[in-house]
Amino acid sequence: MSFTGSIDYFSLETPLFLSSLLPLLATTNADLAPAILNGVLLSLVVIYLASKIGSEIAKYLNLSSVLGELVAGLVVGISALHLLVFPDSGLDGSSSIVMQLLQFVNPLDPVVLDRVFAAQSEVISVLAELGVIILLFEIGLESDLRQLKQVGAQAAVVACTGVLVPFVLGTGGLMLLFNVSAIPAVFAGAALTATSIGITSKVLSELGQLKSSEGQIILGAAIIDDVLGIIVLAVVAGLAKTGSIDAMNVIYLIISATVFLVGSVLIGGFFNRSFVTIVDRLKTRGNIITTAIVFAFMMAFLANALHLEAILGAFAAGLVLDETDARNELDELIKPIADLFVPIFFVTVGARADLSGLNPAIESNRAGLVIAGFLIVVAIVGKVVTGWVVFGQPGINRLAIGAGMIPRGEVGLVFAGIGAASGAIDKPLQAAIIIMVIFTTLMAPPLLQIAFGKPDEPPTATAIKSTSDPVN
Amino acid sequence: MSFTGSIDYFSLETPLFLSSLLPLLATTNADLAPAILNGVLLSLVVIYLASKIGSEIAKYLNLSSVLGELVAGLVVGISALHLLVFPDSGLDGSSSIVMQLLQFVNPLDPVVLDRVFAAQSEVISVLAELGVIILLFEIGLESDLRQLKQVGAQAAVVACTGVLVPFVLGTGGLMLLFNVSAIPAVFAGAALTATSIGITSKVLSELGQLKSSEGQIILGAAIIDDVLGIIVLAVVAGLAKTGSIDAMNVIYLIISATVFLVGSVLIGGFFNRSFVTIVDRLKTRGNIITTAIVFAFMMAFLANALHLEAILGAFAAGLVLDETDARNELDELIKPIADLFVPIFFVTVGARADLSGLNPAIESNRAGLVIAGFLIVVAIVGKVVTGWVVFGQPGINRLAIGAGMIPRGEVGLVFAGIGAASGAIDKPLQAAIIIMVIFTTLMAPPLLQIAFGKPDEPPTATAIKSTSDPVN
Numbered sequence: 001m002s003f004t005g006s007i008d009y010f011s012l013e014t015p016l017f018l019s020s021l022l023p024l025l026a027t028t029n030a031d032l033a034p035a036i037l038n039g040v041l042l043s044l045v046v047i048y049l050a051s052k053i054g055s056e057i058a059k060y061l062n063l064s065s066v067l068g069e070l071v072a073g074l075v076v077g078i079s080a081l082h083l084l085v086f087p088d089s090g091l092d093g094s095s096s097i098v099m100q101l102l103q104f105v106n107p108l109d110p111v112v113l114d115r116v117f118a119a120q121s122e123v124i125s126v127l128a129e130l131g132v133i134i135l136l137f138e139i140g141l142e143s144d145l146r147q148l149k150q151v152g153a154q155a156a157v158v159a160c161t162g163v164l165v166p167f168v169l170g171t172g173g174l175m176l177l178f179n180v181s182a183i184p185a186v187f188a189g190a191a192l193t194a195t196s197i198g199i200t201s202k203v204l205s206e207l208g209q210l211k212s213s214e215g216q217i218i219l220g221a222a223i224i225d226d227v228l229g230i231i232v233l234a235v236v237a238g239l240a241k242t243g244s245i246d247a248m249n250v251i252y253l254i255i256s257a258t259v260f261l262v263g264s265v266l267i268g269g270f271f272n273r274s275f276v277t278i279v280d281r282l283k284t285r286g287n288i289i290t291t292a293i294v295f296a297f298m299m300a301f302l303a304n305a306l307h308l309e310a311i312l313g314a315f316a317a318g319l320v321l322d323e324t325d326a327r328n329e330l331d332e333l334i335k336p337i338a339d340l341f342v343p344i345f346f347v348t349v350g351a352r353a354d355l356s357g358l359n360p361a362i363e364s365n366r367a368g369l370v371i372a373g374f375l376i377v378v379a380i381v382g383k384v385v386t387g388w389v390v391f392g393q394p395g396i397n398r399l400a401i402g403a404g405m406i407p408r409g410e411v412g413l414v415f416a417g418i419g420a421a422s423g424a425i426d427k428p429l430q431a432a433i434i435i436m437v438i439f440t441t442l443m444a445p446p447l448l449q450i451a452f453g454k455p456d457e458p459p460t461a462t463a464i465k466s467t468s469d470p471v472n
Numbered sequence: 473m474s475f476t477g478s479i480d481y482f483s484l485e486t487p488l489f490l491s492s493l494l495p496l497l498a499t500t501n502a503d504l505a506p507a508i509l510n511g512v513l514l515s516l517v518v519i520y521l522a523s524k525i526g527s528e529i530a531k532y533l534n535l536s537s538v539l540g541e542l543v544a545g546l547v548v549g550i551s552a553l554h555l556l557v558f559p560d561s562g563l564d565g566s567s568s569i570v571m572q573l574l575q576f577v578n579p580l581d582p583v584v585l586d587r588v589f590a591a592q593s594e595v596i597s598v599l600a601e602l603g604v605i606i607l608l609f610e611i612g613l614e615s616d617l618r619q620l621k622q623v624g625a626q627a628a629v630v631a632c633t634g635v636l637v638p639f640v641l642g643t644g645g646l647m648l649l650f651n652v653s654a655i656p657a658v659f660a661g662a663a664l665t666a667t668s669i670g671i672t673s674k675v676l677s678e679l680g681q682l683k684s685s686e687g688q689i690i691l692g693a694a695i696i697d698d699v700l701g702i703i704v705l706a707v708v709a710g711l712a713k714t715g716s717i718d719a720m721n722v723i724y725l726i727i728s729a730t731v732f733l734v735g736s737v738l739i740g741g742f743f744n745r746s747f748v749t750i751v752d753r754l755k756t757r758g759n760i761i762t763t764a765i766v767f768a769f770m771m772a773f774l775a776n777a778l779h780l781e782a783i784l785g786a787f788a789a790g791l792v793l794d795e796t797d798a799r800n801e802l803d804e805l806i807k808p809i810a811d812l813f814v815p816i817f818f819v820t821v822g823a824r825a826d827l828s829g830l831n832p833a834i835e836s837n838r839a840g841l842v843i844a845g846f847l848i849v850v851a852i853v854g855k856v857v858t859g860w861v862v863f864g865q866p867g868i869n870r871l872a873i874g875a876g877m878i879p880r881g882e883v884g885l886v887f888a889g890i891g892a893a894s895g896a897i898d899k900p901l902q903a904a905i906i907i908m909v910i911f912t913t914l915m916a917p918p919l920l921q922i923a924f925g926k927p928d929e930p931p932t933a934t935a936i937k938s939t940s941d942p943v944n
Contacts, residue, residue: 339757
């Protein structure tokens, strides 16, 4: 009997005759709310069970728990069990096992079922986005601004190399070896550029390497890389649409990204003090966590509004609050919240990945598989080399840095989606990009683990001291 | 560039010509996802700022912080600032200040804007429902099953009295004094019956009275009352639709409610042990909180699936886990999660309440206002008397029990909504019910505070011992 569910937008479109097909109370809009809530509850139960089983098995096998959650997502998602599927996969509500269970406990008309399916999928999608926002906020809290600044130059070099090399190798290779024409080749090359911060940072955190110099270079490079990826996307999408590059848009993005990142760090010093003052003045429950989350969400909103990524804002917010006295308490308070939100992100990333293109027995898959193989090689080589451009850091683990840049995650999929939607790339090439993304995402956690050696080793947080300012 | 947002269901309905009106990337469905995410982020920032400002002012004035959050909701919602409005209020996206801000940072076509508005409202609505589920889970954790069992008989008497008296007085009064015909009178009478567990339990928790005998009687009565409310709703809705009572449905609801509540308590003893065993075996982060939330959400799903309320399941889950060794740790872990989710519920309850019907200068409001005055008197008298039916508890605070049963909250609004949608009640009567709900919800927190005396007093948790089994 909750009245919080609002589904009025359905009412305009649901044909009147449907009302008579529905049970007793179906004449009011509020009646879909329990079904949507139930869909969300059941999906979350599936996500949490999958994430726990996946991460526990991974832990038992001494693998990264992120890998466990991604694979668990593959198992419950579109590729296998269909427990957790999304409308953008092309499936309708009746293909989702969660929706079938809802049907079982409370029969719904097929049209209504699809509405419920769409609405609950939308909610889970936003929860997943909030999950990666909270993850990056937590990563920001675990990071150290001074350390990040110290490795800034190295991170920038790594980021630029890691964008240029895969782009040139990918675009050139597709044109020369596979006779792909220029625009689709540029699209696929661009899809090879941007590293997934979420996956890399979480694995670094698990390995206790977030504060090592390698970890800070990877993190800094992934952040810069993400901004470069947004710019590359704007360029490529403009190229696909109009055949020319929208220089103003590119300049706008470069300026807004710079202003945002530099601005966050500069105002950070000011906000540090006001944060503690505000928190101390508040007398009601949740003073620290609510203030922190408001700041994180506002920064995420700002970044998103500037056409950057929400996660950049959340990361900057975490970096700023890491400098305050409330840091330790905040670290403890954010943990259960992250434990609740972050698995939604990783499991849905896995659940959305469609492995059906990987079956070589199907004739139509083969063209995509061959290209995919090429893209995977470029994706790995193009990022691994970045470890060797790091300067002034003798004894640094170069393989680890290269490995940390490998996962493409969500960004590559956005390229594939936009490329396909605009008609710039054909189906085999799109499938190849998706396979490359899945492969690099799944291989990065174990590769990072190998590159860093045993996870039981103490984190090399002191390694950076060799080059750091003695004043610190 | 997140790809987790899925809004494919829009694509089937968006006319093709719109695509050309939209900016560069608008040809793919994934492009609404950043706007929806931004709407959610901005709405959450509004909710958290409102809840903190409201609860801090309330605290300063020595009032309940729930009252502060409800009033803050009124201020940001449909009645005043229009920062947080919902499509079911009849407003479209352009009336929402949050959506205007989104428009400002990223212009959207009006049709697309309404889609974004609908989707973000849906997400906030579900988050609010998750909020009250988590609140009741936390209340369950704070409650004591043995104490609840001890006051079970008194709670049942209070609940039944609190359903019968307002129903008879309300229905009879409307028919005799206002010449309302039978079916609308029965509807309004039914809307007077069910107490809002969420508001009452949160205020009790704030006052440190959740474990007093008064608190446990109120809580137990509110739970039973909620189940009775569901049965009354089924009866009344059937009556309005077919003119007769669907006896099978009523029997089904009574049986499923009884089986669910008794079953939860019985299996509780078994699950207690397995919970601790499972938690101890899990080696990855979030072992306690994820297992607890999976249990809570599964119970909420079950209750919802049985046509009971999700919050009943969450409360039962909390009660069961309160008996385990992990209780203290769980109490700490659930707090930041509750701090994040629960304010969404209280602020949206306030934001959805439309006070425009309260203006007596508007001619058409007057009929509703007179009836509302009558309903408010019945709503208060009908629940306050329940304090005096408590037996075998000498010295108990009877006024506090009566006051605790007063808030009607969401349940009354559901009655008003279903009654209006089915044509059983007219607009003035609907407005009167809504005003009664707003009034009882807002007056209950300060009234409870007055009835219990100063909030600084130590909780009278030991008061129950006078009648308790000496073996305990």
